[in-house]
Amino acid sequence: MFEKELSRYWKTIIETMADGLMVVDPAGIIVSVNSAMEHLTGYSRAEIVGQSCSMLGCDVCAKERTEGVDKHCALFKKKSIRRAKCTLRKKDGSLLYAIKNASILKDSSDNVIGGVETLTDLSEVMSREKVISKLRHELDSKAGFHGMIGESAVMRRTSDLISSAAQSDAPIVIYGESGTGKELVAEAIHRLGRRRNKPFIKVNCAALNESLLESELFGHVRGAFTGAGHTRIGRFEAANQGDIFLDEIGDISASVQVKLLRVLQEKEIERVGDHKPISTDVRIISATHKDLVKLVESGRFREDLYYRIGVIPIYLPPLRERREDIALLINSFIARLRLKTEKPISGMSSEAFAILNAYGFPGNVREMINIIEYAFVLCSGGDILPEHLPRLMSADTLCPLKQARQSPYPQDVIGRQQLLDALISTQGNKAEAARMLGISRVSLYKRLGKYDIKTNKSVSGTD
Numbered sequence: 113m114f115e116k117e118l119s120r121y122w123k124t125i126i127e128t129m130a131d132g133l134m135v136v137d138p139a140g141i142i143v144s145v146n147s148a149m150e151h152l153t154g155y156s157r158a159e160i161v162g163q164s165c166s167m168l169g170c171d172v173c174a175k176e177r178t179e180g181v182d183k184h185c186a187l188f189k190k191k192s193i194r195r196a197k198c199t200l201r202k203k204d205g206s207l208l209y210a211i212k213n214a215s216i217l218k219d220s221s222d223n224v225i226g227g228v229e230t231l232t233d234l235s236e237v238m239s240r241e242k243v244i245s246k247l248r249h250e251l252d253s254k255a256g257f258h259g260m261i262g263e264s265a266v267m268r269r270t271s272d273l274i275s276s277a278a279q280s281d282a283p284i285v286i287y288g289e290s291g292t293g294k295e296l297v298a299e300a301i302h303r304l305g306r307r308r309n310k311p312f313i314k315v316n317c318a319a320l321n322e323s324l325l326e327s328e329l330f331g332h333v334r335g336a337f338t339g340a341g342h343t344r345i346g347r348f349e350a351a352n353q354g355d356i357f358l359d360e361i362g363d364i365s366a367s368v369q370v371k372l373l374r375v376l377q378e379k380e381i382e383r384v385g386d387h388k389p390i391s392t393d394v395r396i397i398s399a400t401h402k403d404l405v406k407l408v409e410s411g412r413f414r415e416d417l418y419y420r421i422g423v424i425p426i427y428l429p430p431l432r433e434r435r436e437d438i439a440l441l442i443n444s445f446i447a448r449l450r451l452k453t454e455k456p457i458s459g460m461s462s463e464a465f466a467i468l469n470a471y472g473f474p475g476n477v478r479e480m481i482n483i484i485e486y487a488f489v490l491c492s493g494g495d496i497l498p499e500h501l502p503r504l505m506s507a508d509t510l511c512p513l514k515q516a517r518q519s520p521y522p523q524d525v526i527g528r529q530q531l532l533d534a535l536i537s538t539q540g541n542k543a544e545a546a547r548m549l550g551i552s553r554v555s556l557y558k559r560l561g562k563y564d565i566k567t568n569k570s571v572s573g574t575d
Contacts, residue, residue, distance in 0.1 A: 132210075132231040135217075138188065138224055140165045152210070152233055154203030169201035172212065187214045187227045197234070209234040258300035260293055261444050262437040266429045277424045278304035283376065285361070285421050286399040288428030290544070291478030294399040297426060298357040301397055310354030313347045317368075318360035326368055327384050336385025348381050351394045361421065362402035362413065369414045376420045396421060431473040431480065438469055441477065445484045446496070456493040464498045475544055482539055503533045528563040531556075540567040 126133055132149035136142055142161055150156055153168065166173070187193055193214040200208045214229040257271040277284050278301045286294045302312040320328060323337070331346030347356060364372070375381055376396065380389040398421045407413035431438070442460055450457055473479055487500040530549065538544035546556040
């Protein structure tokens with residue numbers, strides 16, 4: 113009974129389908145289509161019914177015909193088609209990208225009486241893939257080197273040095289100001305080196321105190337200290353046969369320096385609380401924003417360690433010393449954020465670009481990324497304008513290039529709005545905000561309390 117009732121409503125069911133449906137006879141003549149098929153192809157029923165299915169120019173069927181198959185349609189050769197990607201030609205001449213499912217139809221005597229096809233529209237998906245492919249091509253072009261963007265002479269020389277250094281197992285130290293991309297360089301060295309298929313372990317030496325850093329680097333045995341309930345391997349063991357990246361190596365203590373020197377000299381480590389040496393084969397890649405020579409002269413960094421870790425030094429230029437890359441960086445970051453946020457932002461106005469081009473960028477590329485992200489929040493579409501930039505970027509408060517690390521505001525006039533602008537620009541990073549404003553962190557905290565400004569991952573303040 114249910115089957116009889118169902119057959120009465122099959123036309124309603126077919127017309128409700130979102131996928132296009134087409135029925136053809138054994139000669140390939142279109143017998144019936146549903147409304148979705150009309151919408152997908154642009155042809156009305158009157159225009160398409162009674163015509164050969166070849167009018168739709170399906171590339172799957174066309175391939176069968178060019179290969180000399182006697183059947184006019186792939187369906188009648190294969191008996192069924194499952195999830196085949198195909199393109200059809202719509203009435204206006206444009207292409208329809210679709211997923212095709214098809215099956216032959218037989219009567220009660222097992223004779224083929226036709227075929228039925230359903231088409232799922234993939235046009236929007238294909239359009240998105242083209243955008244992603246175009247962006248990937250842009251990011252992988254000669255303007256980008258393993259995530260580092262720049263065509264200036266100094267960046268080309270740096271890229272060449274990175275490629276050469278990566279082929280050696282000698283220790284490498286990367287010098288550069290905050291935000292210049294030292295971690296990107298370390299990752300590029302690992303990917304380009306002979307150890308690319310082995311571990312790449314990162315350690316931020318400035319983020320841990322002396323005892324924790326020692327345990328992180330070399331591991332510890334059970335009972336080595338209060339809370340050491342079990343034996344744990346260190347980062348050097350985890351990085352065996354691979355690379356270890358020691359970020360901010362200029363901040364490590366004297367005792368850790370001694371142990372690190374042993375790793376470089378003897379190729380072995382000892383876990384905290386243990387005296388059993390463990391062999392390790394690791395290439396050390398270090399990075400720092402500090403002047404290690406001055407640290408050596410002041411007695412805060414071992415001279416023998418300095419020469420051991422710095423066999424191959426790589427110096428990353430600050431953004432203000434490669435200003436010819438600013439336009440390229442801006443366009444790349446806008447393209448990335450446009451894809452990520454799907455905002456219809458086309459680019460940056462010449463006025464806004466002039467402001468950025470004259471700015472000192474004390475926070476380097478990282479600061480530029482923060483500025484573009486800030487602009488994307490304020491700009492709803494079209495070009496990014498000067499009013500979409502942080503107030504610290506206004507034309508009358510630009511950092512002079514010779515004093516790029518000085519605050520654009522006199523300390524005695526830094527107010528609530530200036531604090532908010534700095535914190536928003538640095539995504540709540542207090543150390544970066546204090547440096548941008550040219551004040552100490554203590555002074556920053558005092559002003560935050562004064563104006564009742566709270567920061568976490570967001571910035572807020574009561575009026």
